[in-house]
Amino acid sequence: MNLNQQKHLQELEAEAIFIIRETCAQFEHPVILFSGGKDSIVVTHLAYKAFWPSNIPFTLMHIDTGHNFPETIEFRDKLVEKLNVKLVVASVQESINEGRVKEEVGFNANRNALQTVTLLDAIEEHKFDACIGGARRDEEKARAKERVFSHRDEFGQWNPKKQRPELWTLFNGLKNEGEHFRIFPISNWTELDVWQYILQEELDIPNLYFSHEREVFLRNGQWIANCPWVTLRESEKIEKKIVRYRTCGDMPITGAVLSEASTITEIIREISATHTTERGTRADDRRSETAMEDRKKLGYF
Amino acid sequence: MEHSNIVRFTTAGSVDDGKSTLIGRLLYDSKSVYTDQMENIIASSEKKGNQQIDFSLLTDGLKDERTQGITIDVAYRYFSTPKRKFIIADTPGHIQYTRNMITGASTANAALILIDARKGVVEQTRRHTYIATLLNIPHLLVCINKMDLMEYNEETFENIKADFEILTAQFNHHHIQYIPISALHGDNVVDRSLNMDWYKGLPLLETLESLNIEHQESKTAARIFVQTIIRPHSTEFHDFRGYAGRIDGGEFSIGDEVVILPSNQTAKIKEIYCGSKQLEVAVSPLSVTFTLDRELDISRGDLFTKSAEMPNESNEVLATMCWFNERNLNLKTTYIFRIGTRTLRCKISEILHLMDVHTLNQIPLEENESQITLNDIFRAKLKLNETLFYDVYTENRQTGSFILVDPISNETVAVGMIG
Structure with a gap:
């Protein structure tokens, strides 16, 4: 890595740490929304650096859809132990059991949209007033519009046309009872920045980001993992492929990419040459042109 | 002098002045638009019945913006070249969105002012220039666009430049550069134009790459606002009391005597940390933690400075x-x-x-x-x-x-x- 790259990472890191410290100072019960994916791993690491030598002063919350990659859960539990932080797991299965949400049916059924209810219920139950997430503006066009301190009304909803002005580094986290904020410390990072930072800081990440052999089948142009939560169409055949994941969503809706990249450096090289966005591997974003905006308005991540 | 490798620039304008086309071209020619995004844009353009690819769909991310064909709120876009990382704050140009324009301009190092070569300096140009000046954006890049529709005429360019100079004479702006471009055809955007050999300056992208962006704050007086106090209460760091904040100006070194406002107390800096790493000196824009040589009553909002550099x-x-x-x-x-x-x-x-x-x-x-x-x-x-x-x-x-x-x-x- 050359000197120039390190300098831009230094500036992004300083900005993110500033935002995380503001969250700690301005809110009573902040929580890190931890998915086990690379972005939430980076955010958690930034929180560690922001408060060293203290422990991270936030709870970690995982919204467990029940459709996770086993590697993610294993990684999550190891990290929580290492950092000595409190973990809250909110379960979509429980929301289904309690009749709060209804399982989708059909070949494209998944639990992505269901998570929003589980998330909002957990925020209310634990009285979290700031949810720190790893979303980035380069990921998706609706996210490109979102503030760093993003207000949610008492129904957990985002109102994109009435966002608070956000100038300089003056983040306004004042709110009324029952409202909360979503905080995005790595808003200004790109996928490449995240990987370069993981390399620089020598961070551990789940194995599924690296090239491995897996049973997959082709659906809507995506290599989907064979797992208990998918129903195969007659035309769909299980094959063994050398793949890796660019994002870490639910197993039935996250597409793998054919890849031989088995180190961070190789991943960086691969991403630099790639021609599709990482969200392109997510079936949840491909449902409609404004799928992300629609879900965000309702309270999604 | 410390040079930043992130350049934040703002663009303001309405649909017809070619702003979206220009951003689209910068992103597309620097290979920052991916195939799946491009497919989405082509599909959306076709759905709207457009003949040409509508680049504004790249930045207008909200449903209302896409249906009405206007920019309502700031959109942030990212691209990088081997030299630098760029953050574009793409803001609406209409007067009713002045606040959004100011929001986008607040962190910018450079403002891109687009002028339609057929129309010259218009009311919106004045407003954008005024706001850029108000927010003290160090660099103004005046792109005189649609030169293709004026037969790439040098005189057109010179006349508009002269008009703009009259406008900015009252503003006392130091760094203004003028670039004749055609965003549609790519003249002087990424590649030098073959149609305007009379223009001796750099194309837009190279201009952006070579802008002298110093961290403004590093030249100024020493400032740091305390964000939060770090007290681990652990066995290993039992007496650790760290003051966390981001350097807002000047530099702080170990051993420096600092004045803490509003109390006017003084102390010497004992240690400076960035994460667990110790530093000798901290400059803008680092986020650091200080420890001091004595225990003082310091809380969030207090300002660290030096006795010779008081605010x-x-x-x-x-x-x-x-x-x-x-x-x-x-x-x-x-x-x-x-x-x-x-x-x-x-x-x-x-x-x-x-x-x-x-x-x-x-x-x-x-x-x-x-x-x-x-x-x-x-x-x-x-x-x-x-x-x-x-x-x-x-x-x-x-x-x-x-x-x-x-x-x-x-x-x-x-x-x-x-x-």
């Missing part, structure tokens, strides 16, 4: 402000005043005049009148409940800017630049 102090300040809220300014309200990490209370004690953003003239207010409404830019005097420590905005963005928050709605209702 201004007063209970009253003059500022240029912009009103951001649908509810008008109320002279009776006590607003929440945020500067850096410090929170005070204030009242607006006097409105001196309004600014006409078209003519840039001052409009005097009638006696006792307080008709300050959404998007108004005005000069005002503010009275604070405690002594304020500040710099003039043109000297330091962090210690010279503030927001006002409405105590009932909690919304950010206004911004101000001191000086």
Whole structure:
């Protein structure tokens, strides 16, 4: 890595740490929304650096859809132990059991949209007033519009046309009872920045980001993992492929990419040459042109 | 001098002046638009019945923006070249979105002003230039676009340049560059134009790559607002008491004597940490943690400085402000005043005049009148409940800017630049 790259990472890191410290100072019960994916791993690491030598002063919350990659859960539990932080797991299965949400049916059924209810219920139950997430503006066009301190009304909803002005580094986290904020410390990072930072800081990440052999089948142009939560169409055949994941969503809706990249450096090289966005591997974003905006308005991540 | 490798620039404009095409071309030619995004745009353009690919769909991410074909809010876009990382704050140009334009401009190092070569300097050009000046954006890049429609004529370019120079003569802006371009055909955007050999300067992308972006704050007086106090209470770090913040100006080294405001206490810096790494010296824009050689009563909002570099102090300040809220300014309200990490209370004690953003003239207010409404830019005097420590905005963005928050709605209702 050359000197120039390190300098831009230094500036992004300083900005993110500033935002995380503001969250700690301005809110009573902040929580890190931890998915086990690379972005939430980076955010958690930034929180560690922001408060060293203290422990991270936030709870970690995982919204467990029940459709996770086993590697993610294993990684999550190891990290929580290492950092000595409190973990809250909110379960979509429980929301289904309690009749709060209804399982989708059909070949494209998944639990992505269901998570929003589980998330909002957990925020209310634990009285979290700031949810720190790893979303980035380069990921998706609706996210490109979102503030760093993003207000949610008492129904957990985002109102994109009435966002608070956000100038300089003056983040306004004042709110009324029952409202909360979503905080995005790595808003200004790109996928490449995240990987370069993981390399620089020598961070551990789940194995599924690296090239491995897996049973997959082709659906809507995506290599989907064979797992208990998918129903195969007659035309769909299980094959063994050398793949890796660019994002870490639910197993039935996250597409793998054919890849031989088995180190961070190789991943960086691969991403630099790639021609599709990482969200392109997510079936949840491909449902409609404004799928992300629609879900965000309702309270999604 | 420390050079940043991130350049933040703002663009403002409406649909027809070619702004979206220009951004689209910068992103596309620097290979920052991916195949799946491109497929989406082509599909959306076709759905709307457009003949050409509509690049505005790249930045207009909200449903209402896409259906109405307008930009409502700031969109952030990212691209990088081997030399630098760029952050574009793409802002709406219509007057009703002045607040969004100011939001996008607040962190920018450069402003891209687009002028349609057929129309020359128009009202919107004045407004964008005025706002860029108001926010003290160091570099203005004036792109005279649609040169292809003026047969790449040098005289057209020179005339518009002369008009713009008259406009900016009153602004005292130091770094202005003029570039004749055709965003549609790519002339002087990424590649040098073959149609305008009379232009000896650099194309836009190279201009952006070579901008001299110093961290403004590193030249200024030493400033750091305390964000939070770090006290681990662990066996290993039992007595550790760290003051966390981001360097807002100047530099701090181990052994430096610092003055802490408002208490005026002094102490020497014992250690500087960035994460668990120890530093000898900290400069802008690092986020660090300090420990001091003695125990003092220090809390969030306190300002670290040095005795030879003290800021201004007063209970009253003059500022240029912009009103951001649908509810008008109320002279009776006590607003929440945020500067850096410090929170005070204030009242607006006097409105001196309004600014006409078209003519840039001052409009005097009638006696006792307080008709300050959404998007108004005005000069005002503010009275604070405690002594304020500040710099003039043109000297330091962090210690010279503030927001006002409405105590009932909690919304950010206004911004101000001191000086």
